[in-house]
Amino acid sequence: MHRTTYDELKQAGTLPSPTRVGLAILRLTQREDFVLGYLARALQSDPALTGRLLKLANANLAPGARPICSVEEAAMVLSVGTVRSVALGFTLINDPPPGAKTGFDHEDYWSNSLLQAVAARHLAAERGDVEPASAFTCALVSGIGRLALAAAHPEEYGRVVAAGTALSCGDFLELERKELGVDHAELAQGMLRDWCLPEEWAHAVQAFERRLGSEAAPSERAAALEQVLRGAAQLAAAFRESQGFRIQATATDRGDTTFLSRELTVSPAAVVRVRNRIVAEWNDWSRAHQPPTKADIVSSLADTAIQRLQHTTPRRGMKILAVDDDPVSLKLLSHHLSSDGHRVTLAADGTEALSLALKQRPQLIVTDLSMPEMDGLELCRALRGSTVCADAYVLVVTGHDEEARIVEAFDAGADECVNKPFNPKILLARVRAGQRIIELRERAEHDKQELNRRNAQMTILNRQLKTAAMTDVLTELPNRRYAMRRLDEEVAASLAEGAPLSVILLDIDHFKSVNDGFGHDVGDLVLRETRARAAGLHPAQRGSLPSGGRGVPGDRAPGHARIQRALRRAAAGSRVRAGIQFRRQPGRHHGQSGRGRLRGRGDHRGRPDPHRRPARLPGEGPGPQPRRFDRRHGSPGRKRLSSPPRAEVARPQRTKTGLDQAWAPSSCTTRT
Amino acid sequence: MDHSEDVLDMNVIAALRELGGDGDETLFHELLDLYVDDSTKQLQRLAESLEQGDLRVAERIAHTLKSSSAHLGASAVSKLCLEMEQHGREQRAMEMRALLDVAREAHRRAVAALVALRQ
Structure with a gap:
């Protein structure tokens, strides 16, 4: 083998x-x-x-x-x-399939591929989340692995297929691998990738051919495509079993609308529509009493392309409101417009027309000028003044002798006029001209909405990016970049208002020793825990320690003392003990911006700093679990904090921390 | 003034008869019935508004009658209504009244001719 x-x-x-x-x-x-x-x-x-x-x-x-x-x-x-x-x-x-005289039925293969492709196209159009032309082509090539195996091993694959008819999907793939060394799902994926088709096609085909379900697809688009492929296969199987949905399907009942509706996750009405379209398309081909051939596949591809075209080119059939107090004219208008494929609503005077227009939002309105109650001019003005019909295209029908009123009509908001008694050809030509403009407008509106949608997405993305750029990944606290910017703003505001500004700097001393002693995971834990405790402290400071708000308004020193005490309390009592040290520094900004004063220090996460004391304390020996730190090691970190304090109001207060594992007191410096 | 034209414009009638397509004259008959019924009522209302001296309404009715009559090929009626409409616009009530009877007669003959086509 x-x-x-x-x-x-x-x-x-x-x-x-x-x-x-x-x-x-x-x-x-x-x-x-x-x-x-x-x-x-x-x-x-x-x-x-x-x-x-x-x-x-x-x-x-x-x-x-x-x-x-x-x-x-x-x-x-x-x-x-x-x-x-x-x-x-x-x-x-x-490409002529090689080895056509083997056990593999190529005609049947293509016929079934086409049936699935057609089903996929209609199903995709009904669902709306997969592009119909993509669904068609992807379904058409989804079984390409079988064709490939048949081409590579004409005789063997014929036997494998014959032996595998009763097997489940997984067992059949297993048989392929056993007999031929590779299964058709893997082959298909490789080929789709080789052809540079979208990656989601390869994913969708893989998930579908292996019956892994859409959960196995790595992206939303691939998942949607997989669902379409699976649904199309269901539809194709049901179609074949029930002889084109003509008879009630066999014992499996797979053609049943309720069953398909559940399987395809579309409404029963949608199932009926999709089935009807497949039947109609298939019957077109089968009219010559022969199964669809490759030529039919080509023509179906062309249909797919044309359908896409028709989607973007003007389609007939607008929603039109016709208004005339003369029943004869109204009848004629209605006849001409609906025979040109439009959906026409009729109104006998302006008042009725206005209420119908506001309710039904017609795309185009054909109105007579002189009518009792509300005439055409008033109707135009009312429409233009409304929110829902301001964009409707208004075609005014005027008598030959009404030149003066034509000008008035355009001023009132009419888009076009046609003479009365109207020549049907001219009337319909004007309506078509209107339709072109309406569709251009609608497309522009659609583009605008699309643009707005993308803009909104971009805004959200931008906000997320900005947040990410300003946030420390580990602690989820605003980072140094944010703090510097905020400090500049606060200092400027404080200077401008002459209001006191307080900044509390919190530094975890000996943090490096924590990292060295317990490993970075524990260090991270300490950071997160410190953050969580500090964040739980003061409403004004929740989640934004470096920003600090404006301190406690009208309550500077006492406020600080309170926050400091609270921070110390919060830091104590953890198994990994931490003490917090404060230094309060009165006075204003000494003519320096916050940035100037803070620049040049290591960041609060203890990035290596040349002045920082060595990683291991002398005499501690290499290795973990430092049980206790000498207190004086708390100070070097503090010294680096800023230019030497001008006037220390309070001596550095050392929190009483150490019970069993006391170390790494944090230092907090306050400037007021 | 000379109103001795043909009662109906047979070109217009021929076009109307073809509207339904395939020799189907249903639409033509519907239009015909609509006109006979509505124009008679309108003419009556025109007379009433003239009696009441409401020239604005009279003018508007004349305008409507003018176009519906034109649609059905009743060109004589249509032409008379146009004249009445113009008089109404210029507030010439006397002239309108003078034309009303002529228009009624023309209308009677047009309706008779149309009803004859219906058979």
């Missing part, structure tokens, strides 16, 4: 593969600095593909528009994603 791996298969050149041009296009469109000109050059080397793309691009042109005749234009019209899907589909399935 051959023991092959993916790489060996690849080197042997037995794997199905898109043509050279197809591969070039896939790689090209994957690049971020993608240039249309390169794509055009790659495409031009395959005249058949170029022809198909041009045909596709021209298929949905507006009547009378200049035909598209260059690949660049086609790529622009079709969008890069479509070109990629089409290139892949066209070139891949054009």
Whole structure:
């Protein structure tokens, strides 16, 4: 038995593969600095593909528009994603499957792949979280691993398939590995990656082919795609079992709407819609009483692309409100507009029209000018003054002799006018012109919303970044950068207001010894614990020790004493004992900014500082568990804190800390 | 003034008859019924508002009748209504009243012709 791996298969050149041009296009469109000109050059080397793309691009042109005749234009019209899907589909399935006379049924394989792809496209369109064209192509190539195995081992794989019909998915993969050295899921993943298809495709196909569930997919997009693939497979199986949903499915009841609705996580109504669309599409192909062929796959790819086009080009059928007090005119308006594919609501006068317009928000309003109660001019003004209909396109119908009123109508907010009695062709041409403008506006509005949404996302990201930049990762306290900035602001404010400013500096002495003695994990613990205790102290200081707020308003020294006492109390009583030391320094800022005074020190996390005492105390010997520190080791840290204190009001107070493991008293310096 | 034109513009009638497509004249008949019914009422209201001296309403009704009559090919009625509308705009009540009877007669003949088409 051959023991092959993916790489060996690849080197042997037995794997199905898109043509050279197809591969070039896939790689090209994957690049971020993608240039249309390169794509055009790659495409031009395959005249058949170029022809198909041009045909596709021209298929949905507006009547009378200049035909598209260059690949660049086609790529622009079709969008890069479509070109990629089409290139892949066209070139891949054009490869004649080698070894067609084996046990592997290629026709059945392609037929089923296409059915799943069609189901995936409709399901994706219904769900809305996966792009339908991507879902189609991904489903089409999801089973490529089987095709690859059939191509590499024509005879063996036929036997494996025959032997594996009754096996579960996992057992079948196991059988593939046992017999052929590699399973189709692994092959598919490797091939998708080789073709530079999106990484989430590889993840989704992997999770789907191994029946791992969407939880196995590493990203949200891959998870959604996996769900679509799985749902499409369910739909395809149900479709086959129930002969195109014509009969009640067999004992498994897989065609049942409720069952599918639960499995596909869409509403039962959506299931019915998706099923109907699959049936309709399949019946189109099967009309000639033969199963869909590869040519049908090509045409379905084209359909997918065209559907995408139609999504962006003007579609017929607007919501229109027609207003006229003359029932004859109204009837005619209604007839012409609805025969042109619009959904028409009718109103017999301005008042009725206004209330209908506010309720239904029509995209376009056709109104007569002279009407009882509220005439066309008043209606225009009312619409323009409203919030919901201010953007509606208003087409005014006027008599031949109403030139003076036409000007008035435009001033009142009309967008266009048409003469009465109207010529249906001219009326509909004006409506179409209006539709172009409406759709441009709607697209602009959509773009604006999209932009706003992205802006909001960026703002959130920025805020998160800013917070991250200003926060110490370990203690979650605002960091030195924040403290320096805040201090500048506070000093400036204090100077401006002549108000006292208090700053408490908290330093954990001998912290290095903690790290050295107990390891950094314990050191981190001490930091976090100190932070937690300090944060629990004073509402004004919660979570922002370095900022400190403005101290205690109108209560400077006593406030400080209180906070200091509280800090000391908080630090005491832990198993890893910590004492806090305070020094209070009165007086104002001595003409220096806070930054100037604080600059040059090691940061509060005890980053190595040249002046700091050595890591191990002399005589302590190497190694852990220092039981006790001499108290005088508390002082060097303090000395470094700032320029020498001008006037020490209070002697450094040493907290009584040490019971059994007393060391590392923190020092707190206060300036008032 | 000469109002001796043909009662109905047969070109307009022909276009209306084709609206439904495939020889389906349902829409044409609906329009015809609508016109006969509504224009008779409107003409009556026009007469009433003239009696009451409300020229603004009279003018507006004349305007509406003018266009609905034009839609149904009743060009004589439409033309008379246009004249009445213009008189109304210029506050010439006498002239409007003078035209009303002519318009009524033209309308009667147009309706008769339309009803005949209905058979």
